[in-house]
Amino acid sequence: MVSNDAKRVMPQRARKEEDKEARRRQLLDAAMALYQGSSYAEVKMADVAERAQLAKGTVFLYFPTKEALFLALLEERLFAWFARVEETLSRGEGRWTGARVARVLAESLEGEESLTRLLARLQTVLEQNVTEEQVRGFKERLLEAVVRAGALVEKRLSFLKEGEGVRFFLQVHALVTGLRQMADLAPVARAVHEAAPHLEPLRVDFTRELTDSLTTLLRGLEAR
Structure with missing residues (x-):
């Protein structure tokens, strides 16, 4: 009682x-x-x-630190994104190809500029001034999410071997990080591009380049 x-x-x-x-x-x-x-x-x-x-x-x-605050922000947005990706890969009907997976992932990041900007700072900034406990918790959750999403990609793309789904998402991370940094022009660089139209080929369209890069990556794995 x-x-x-x-x-x-x-x-x-x-x-x-x-x-x-x-x-x-x-x-x-x-x-x-x-x-x-x-x-x-x-x-x-x-x-x-x-x-x-x-x-x-x-x-x-x-x-305790600015990095701890923004790592928490990244966690929220990143795992919410993984949840949406898992749902899409689980429920999507029809034939799945490497090009379709690439397009789905790239388009899922449209409107998620804050997430991709934070991802680009993860290793260099956000993990630099936080506790081991916070980083360990984040890494454990990240591993679980990557394993689940990787397994779903392997299920959709038969040419992927066991475990390659996880490696694929690590490569997605690398591409997102690099392309986001390239797409975000500093004010002075933006002004230069606007004043010099012939520099347009140097501009990076994040969604388009991510789609093309992931498609090329998956086509290469399929052609082995």
């Missing part, structure tokens, strides 16, 4: 956990809103606190 004291404590604890999650959500939403309108370097922790309408010290209670 639960005592009256226990009955009083349990709802209080639940409310405290709800409050913590609500504050964490406020901070993540504020950081993403700021990031979408600027760059990683321009977003300050003080600005995040101000936008979330919380004290500056509150940010550091939940995220």
Whole structure:
């Protein structure tokens, strides 16, 4: 039988956990809103606190470093993307080809510029000033997601050998990282391109180039 004291404590604890999650959500939403309108370097922790309408010290209670905050942001968006990809690969009807898989993956990243920009900073920035515990948790979840998605790609493309689905998603990551960096022109470079139309061949259309690169990759694996 639960005592009256226990009955009083349990709802209080639940409310405290709800409050913590609500504050964490406020901070993540504020950081993403700021990031979408600027760059990683321009977003300050003080600005995040101000936008979330919380004290500056509150940010550091939940995220000890800026990298920890943005790694948490990346986690949310990345695993949400994996969930959508898994659903598409599981339910898609008709014949699956390498070209179709390439197109599906590239198009799934349309409108996800914030995700691809964060992915481009994962190894060089976001994993540099965080705890081993946070990185380990992220890597464990990432492995699970990559294994699931890799198995679905292997199921759709019979020419892939066991385990190649995982390697394929690692290659997707590499292509996304490189192409996003190439597609994002600095203001001065953008001005140069606008003033010199003959430089147009150097511009990178992220979705088109990712689609073509993944298609070429999968065609090569099929032709072995």
